[in-house]
Amino acid sequence: QLQLQESGPGLVKPSETLSLTCTVSAGSISSSNYYWGWIRQPPGKGLEWIGSIYYSGSTYYNASLKSRVTISVDTSKNQFSLKLSSVTAADTAVYYCARHTIRLGDDYWGQGTLVTVSS
Amino acid sequence: EIVMTQSPATLSVSPGERATLSCRASQSVSSNLAWYQQKPGQAPRLLIYGASTRATGIPARFSGSGSGTEFTLTISSLQSEDFAVYYCQQYDNWPPLTFGGGTKVEIK
Numbered sequence: 001q002l003q004l005q006e007s008g009p010g011l012v013k014p015s016e017t018l019s020l021t022c023t024v025s026a027g028s029i030s031s032s033n034y035y036w037g038w039i040r041q042p043p044g045k046g047l048e049w050i051g052s053i054y055y056s057g058s059t060y061y062n063a064s065l066k067s068r069v070t071i072s073v074d075t076s077k078n079q080f081s082l083k084l085s086s087v088t089a090a091d092t093a094v095y096y097c098a099r100h101t102i103r104l105g106d107d108y109w110g111q112g113t114l115v116t117v118s119s
Numbered sequence: 120e121i122v123m124t125q126s127p128a129t130l131s132v133s134p135g136e137r138a139t140l141s142c143r144a145s146q147s148v149s150s151n152l153a154w155y156q157q158k159p160g161q162a163p164r165l166l167i168y169g170a171s172t173r174a175t176g177i178p179a180r181f182s183g184s185g186s187g188t189e190f191t192l193t194i195s196s197l198q199s200e201d202f203a204v205y206y207c208q209q210y211d212n213w214p215p216l217t218f219g220g221g222t223k224v225e226i227k
Binding site: 037046047048049051052060061062063096098100103104105106107109110111112 | 120151153155161162163164165168169174206208210213214215216217218219220221
C-alpha cells in the first residue's frame with residue numbers, strides 16, 4: 001500500500017522559509033497518471049491546495065501563494081518537497097502531502113505535519 | 120477559479136438516519152468531483168470520485184450524485200464512525216484544485 005510521509009521543522013520563525021519533504025514508499029513517484037501535491041489546513045479551518053508537481057518536474061501553484069511557493073521533485077529519492085518563503089502567522093497550518101490521480105482525486109494522503117510560525 | 124460552496128455548514132443527525140450534503144460549483148465541473156471525509160486529527164480520506172464512484176473500501180451507505188454544478192453526498196444510515204467533516208473538491212479545471220468549506224456532520 002502506497003504511503004506518504006511528511007517531514008520537516010514544526011516551528012518556523014516569521015519571515016523565514018518553511019521547508020517540508022514528502023517521502024513516498026511502496027510505490028514510484030515516477031508514474032504517468034499521478035501528480036504529487038501539497039495541501040494545508042489552518043487550525044479549525046478548511047483545506048487549501050498549495051500546489052502540485054508531475055514527476056517530470058512540471059509544477060502547478062495556487063495563484064494566491066505562487067510568489068512564495070516552490071515545489072520540487074527528486075525521483076532518485078522518491079521524494080517531493082515544498083518551500084514557502086516569507087512566512088507569517090497566517091501560514092500556521094497542518095501541511096499534507098497527497099497523490100492526485102487523474103480523474104480520481106487525492107487518493108493517498110500523508111498523516112500531516114503541523115507547522116507553527118512563531119518567534 | 121472555480122468556487123465550491125457546501126451546505127449546510129453543520130448537519131445534526133441521529134444515528135441510523137439519512138444525511139444529505141450538498142456541494143455547488145460556481146461553473147460546471149462535469150463529473151470531476153470528489154468527496155472526502157475527515158475525522159479529528161486525521162488526514163482526509165477519499166470517499167467518492169467522478170461524482171458517484173465509491174473509492175476502494177468505502178461502504179455502500181455512502182453515495183454520490185450530480186453533475187455540472189450541483190452535487191450531493193448521501194449517507195443512507197449514519198453510523199457512529201460517520202460523524203466527521205466532509206469536503207467536496209473539483210478537479211475538472213485546475214490549477215487551482217479547489218475544495219468546499221466543509222460540512223460537519225454531528226450527532227443530534
